[in-house]
Amino acid sequence: MSYLISGARVVDPQVDLDRVAGVLVGDDGRIAAIDPSDDEVRAADPVVIDGHGQVLVPGLFDMHVHFRDPGQEYKETIAGGVRAAAKGGYTDVATMPNTTPVCDTGTVVTYQLQKAAEANLARVHPIGALTMGERGEQLAEIGDMVQAGACAFSDDGHGVQYAGIMRTVMDYVKQFDRVVISHCQDDSLVGKGVVNEGVVSTRLGLAGWPAQGEEIHIDRDIQLSELTGCAFHAAHVTTAAGVEMVRAAKERGDDVTCEVCPHHLFLCEDDITDAYDTNFKMNPPLRTAEDARALREALCDGTIDCLVSDHAPHATHEKQVEFERAPFGIVGLETELPLVLTHLVNPGLMTWQRLVEVTAVNPRRRCRLDPVRIEVGGEATLTLVNPHDPFTVTEDFLAGSAHNTPFIGARLDGRASHAFVCGHAILMDGKVAC
Ligand SMILES: [Zn+2]
Structure with missing residues (x-):
């Protein structure tokens, strides 16, 4: 045709x-x-x-989504996930490896590529795990996964707790010219935290997830990138201080990049009310209004390289529980572009060129995919x-299987x-x- x-x-x-x-x-x-x-x-x-x-514009690429396949297909399948991607205008996605089993071998990479080919909508580029089972102990089969087609490596969903393990991982991934994507979370600080630690965690009586629990790992992994020469990409940064660390590393010439999610740009901890709506629970959590403002500026000025959804489907019943017990995460593929158009591009805060860089150019470069040029x-x-086609977000608008988003009604x-x-x-x- x-x-x-x-x-x-x-x-x-x-x-x-x-x-x-x-x-x-x-x-x-x-x-x-x-x-x-x-x-x-x-x-x-x-x-x-x-x-x-x-x-x-060149086809959009979201380098951070969760499709739950294999193992948790009741939340979402690859076939359902690529429908959500297509609906959002995304031609390519990179899937995080925290499936069941974890994508830590070439076999799982091959399975995911086959499922995506059968669905024949958006293309799927599997991200392989850094460590077996994402347990942070033993290297995953990185060479095997590169051969099978893994585009990058991450233990997303978990921080790698030991610096020595992360150093070994970086030494290894560097040999394959791939990027390490780090979910920056120090468990000894974060514990059972579910919302940003501060005024709001106190007001709501919920366990706090301090900004430092993220920033210490960003700083550590930048230093390990300097030590090993491995390309490093900080997943879903949420704080002004974390962004400053990335900015300083870039000024030193480090091979360091980062990404941000729409919910961290356009929502903040103050949006969590005493309704305890679990669709405001994500990991890392919503931070302060000041952090969100710093993230928006950094996305527009070039410090933040990529826009990603962290699309995280859950079944409806899983989110209909107490805030502490609900799983982290929201879906975002369908609303990601509309949110950025509404809040940044249409008001003139972000240029179209910049939108193309953060949604199509930089993510492909970071995941070692061929560039797509017009x-x-x-x-x-x-x-x-x-850019001017006003609509209200409804469950019917969402094309994937899951509806867990705080943007319903937006x-x-x-x-x-x-x-x-x-x-x-x-x-x-x-x-x-x-
Ligand atoms: Zn993550």
């Missing part, structure tokens, strides 16, 4: 492109022409998509975004309308293609 996306503003800073142009997608899944001639259009006989008022001959992996400005993976339509007019 050939497509002509006409009249859209096309933005791709990788090729210095920012203008209204027609983009012709050939039936070989590649970009056949930009501003095609009448003859080229006639020969291709494409399906025409009216892009007026919309913005066409150029003739390039793979037609594209997202068409309607009124948002815009969303993805179409998405293509190598010319294969996965989202058409806001609907998941199959």
Whole structure:
């Protein structure tokens, strides 16, 4: 199938492109022409998509999601997860390895790739575990997983508690030219903490999860990256001080990057009320309003490299329990782009170029994937975004299996309308293609 996306503003800073142009997608899944001639259009006989008022960007890539498959398919499957991704306009996702069993061998990587190929929507790039079972004791089969197609390594969901183990892991991962993604959490400080330690934990009578429990590991892992030369990426940073550590490391020339989630940008601890809504429980927790402001600035100024959802599906009954007992995490693939459009891009706080960098360019570079550029001959992996298409987030809007998000009822400005993976339509007019 050939497509002509006409009249859209096309933005791709990788090729210095920012203008209204027609983009012709050939039936070989590649970009056949930009501003095609009448003859080229006639020969291709494409399906025409009216892009007026919309913005066409390289396909979005979320490098931090949890799809629960294998082992906890009652929460979400890979087939369901890639539906959520497509709905959000994401052509690619990287899945965290805390499945059951943990993705710590090439066999699990292969299984996940096969399931994703069968679903044939967004592409899945498995992240392998750093240590066996994410127990933080013994190296996982990193070489085996690289061969099977793992794009990066992480024990996400758990901090690696011992510096010596993390050093060994980094020494090893460096040999494969992959990045270590660290879930920064010192268990001896965090304990059973469920919300940020401070005024709100005191007011609500909930155990506190102190900012230092995160920052000490960010600082440690930056130092270990300097010691080993291994590329280091801090997952879901939440505090102003943590971001400052990353900023300083970059100024020293370290191979250090980080990411942020929409809930840490646009919510804060004050949003947790005495309703004890468990959809405000995530790990790391919502921090202060001042932290959220610092994160928004750092995302816009280039200190934070990537926007990720930390999409974490749970079954409804699991969240319908006391706050302390509920599992951490919320879904986010479907609302991630609309939230950033509404709060940063449309108000003029973030440029479209910057949006493309944090959602498409930097995550691919960090996960060692080939770049996706809007150029003739390039793979037609594209997202068409309607920035002014107001809607209210409802459970029906969510395309994955789970509905655990605090953004139900939110009124948002815009969303993805179409998405293509190598010319294969996965989202058409806001609907998941199959
Ligand atoms: Zn994590």
